[in-house]
Amino acid sequence: MKTPYQNIGIIGSGNMGGQLGRLFSKAGYNVMFSSRHPEKLKSLISDLPNANVGNVEQTIEFADIVLLAINYATLSEVTDQLKDKNKVIIDLTNPFYWAENKTLAKVNLSGKSAGEHLQSKLPNSKIIKAFSSHYSASLQKGHRDYPIAVFYTTDEEDLKELAETVIADIGFAPVYYGRLNRSKDIELYGKFSNKIMTKEEALLQLA
Secondary structure, three states, rough: OOOOOOEEEEEEEOHHHHHHHHHHHHHHEEEEEEEHHHHHHHHHHHOOOEEEEEOOOHHHHOOOEEEEOOOOOHHHHHOOOOOOOOOEEEOOOOOOEEEEOOOEEEEOOOOOOHHHHHHOOOOOOOEEEEEEOOOHHHHOOOOOOOOEEEEEEEHHHHHHHHHHHHHHOOOOOOEEOOOHHHHHHHOOOOOOOOOOOOOOHHHHHHH
């Protein structure tokens, strides 16, 4: 672990946020999981060495890096709490919601990726888009003989080293895919949606 960004705040402690938070804790990061009812997350951290729970406000204040893994229907609520903050955010969100017919419907972002949209909502923050198209089962460290490739995007050149470090620290192989305007390919139902590849295979896709 080579980064001074030691505190990871998880906003959205479901399957994805919960699994990644556990990996960060076991990799030596300090992790806070958020919930409207923090007491309900005690079982999640019972075997973790560097983890705690809090509400969203406490988690934002704690975090050097915010991992955003929320349902898109609650995005505005969370961005309202983040809008005046200067945070590094790893964005897992996907612009879909459950329609009344119980199918996933896409949110109209006027052609933008979810990563671009989040950056426009939070101009004071720096966004890393990663893990959006993976299922939680594919994030279980140690279940394969090789590190799974994880594509990421960011508009911040100075964030690339940080992104590569935190992704590698929890057992994956980071692959830079470009700026946030390319994020659709690495979001849900994009070109690389839940495609399990080695880093070498992923790099071949970019060649």
